[in-house]
Amino acid sequence: MLFRPATEADLGRLLHCAVGEPVSWAHPERLRSFLADGHYRYDRVWVAEQDGEILARAVWWGFPGTGPLALDCLYSHPSVTDRVTLAADLLRHAHDAFGDRPAYHVFLPVGWRDNHAVAAAVGWRHEACRRAGLTDELERLRYAWTPGSPVPEPSGRLIFREEPDDEAFVAAFAAASAGSLDHHTRQALLVKDPETQAREDLADYLAMPGDRSWWRLACTPSGELAGFALPSANASGPVVGYLGVLPEHRGRGYVDDLLAEITRCHAARGARRIAADTDTGNLPMARAFERAGYELFAIRLVLSANPVNT
Numbered sequence: 618m619l620f621r622p623a624t625e626a627d628l629g630r631l632l633h634c635a636v637g638e639p640v641s642w643a644h645p646e647r648l649r650s651f652l653a654d655g656h657y658r659y660d661r662v663w664v665a666e667q668d669g670e671i672l673a674r675a676v677w678w679g680f681p682g683t684g685p686l687a688l689d690c691l692y693s694h695p696s697v698t699d700r701v702t703l704a705a706d707l708l709r710h711a712h713d714a715f716g717d718r719p720a721y722h723v724f725l726p727v728g729w730r731d732n733h734a735v736a737a738a739v740g741w742r743h744e745a746c747r748r749a750g751l752t753d754e755l756e757r758l759r760y761a762w763t764p765g766s767p768v769p770e771p772s773g774r775l776i777f778r779e780e781p782d783d784e785a786f787v788a789a790f791a792a793a794s795a796g797s798l799d800h801h802t803r804q805a806l807l808v809k810d811p812e813t814q815a816r817e818d819l820a821d822y823l824a825m826p827g828d829r830s831w832w833r834l835a836c837t838p839s840g841e842l843a844g845f846a847l848p849s850a851n852a853s854g855p856v857v858g859y860l861g862v863l864p865e866h867r868g869r870g871y872v873d874d875l876l877a878e879i880t881r882c883h884a885a886r887g888a889r890r891i892a893a894d895t896d897t898g899n900l901p902m903a904r905a906f907e908r909a910g911y912e913l914f915a916i917r918l919v920l921s922a923n924p925v926n927t
């Protein structure tokens with residue numbers, strides 16, 4: 618078995634790697650357009666080849682100009698009897714070449730565990746990822762607001778202001794990370810200090826296509842900083858982005874005021890859809906989305922390397 622990155626000469630055969638299982642994958646149209654705009658690259662599409670036939674394929678996504686950031690697709694040919702072993706070997710070869718083990722993001726319907734075909738499609742991929750070192754499992758809830766849901770009026774409990782100084786947001790991010798139920802933040806804080814983590818988060822949000830001028834700090838009427846709201850956008854359109862309540866202000870429902878500010882920000886510009894993700898374990902956030910009329914429409918399963926063992 619030959620494990621190698623793809624080349625342009627493979628395009629025809631790569632387009633024939635069709636996943637028939639009910640699981641998200643790099644279908645031909647996506648493969649073509651992302652190879653053209655740089656979100657996919659041939660050296661980030663790896664194949665397991667025997668006698669000139671592609672028996673497995675893995676496709677990683679990244680922004681043009683960054684390293685591979687996420688595994689998007691794991692395919693094996695129907696003739697392969699031990700797909701777990703083959704896929705795990707393929708991932709290991711690619712990880713060695715990348716010097717990194719990017720997480721696998723799988724998009725699934727709500728209630729997927731009860732759907733036999735979906736659970737089976739996830740099952741072998743999950744085991745292959747685990748053997749290749751993607752041992753941490755996280756489920757993210759995917760919500761969306763559409764104009765059928767209300768646009769909330771300001772409650773007046775918090776005063777929102779624009780703040781051009783990024784350092785103020787670094788401080789707010791770092792403060793809100795204490796006691797966070799967000800998996801990404803908790804994992805990051807195992808290996809870095811809150812300020813480093815805050816700077817990285819800020820850099821990620823600055824790199825997104827959302828407008829920096831939408832960001833707000835939120836203070837109580839007495840002038841105390843209570844939280845912050847970062848409406849943002851990705852390639853598909855408006856997203857909630859991020860919000861945080863400082864630990865000493867938690868438990869007062871301020872999350873509703875911050876989320877309402879973000880919804881108003883996008884709705885005022887005519888948004889037809891606002892997308893948002895949160896972890897299944899971040900119950901206060903999930904409940905806030907539900908109170909605000911955001912609809913749970915899908916699950917994102919994320920399989921990643923444990924940062925402590927990386």
Ligand SMILES: CC(C)(COP(=O)(O)OP(=O)(O)OC[C@H]1O[C@@H](n2cnc3c(N)ncnc32)[C@H](O)[C@@H]1OP(=O)(O)O)[C@@H](O)C(=O)NCCC(=O)NCCS
Pocket residue numbers: 793794796797798799859860861862863866867868869870871872873894895896899901902905
């Ligand atoms: C998620 C978050 C915004 C919730 O803010 P909030 O205004 O305190 O939310 P609520 O007031 O609705 O809290 C509801 C309940 O959850 C509890 N709660 C809120 N955040 C909590 C936390 N991080 N850990 C444990 N319990 C928490 C509250 O104390 C309250 O408990 P009660 O019902 O017994 O009084 C806040 O925890 C936070 O800033 N976390 C870090 C950043 C984050 O996760 N952002 C969302 C990323 S998608």
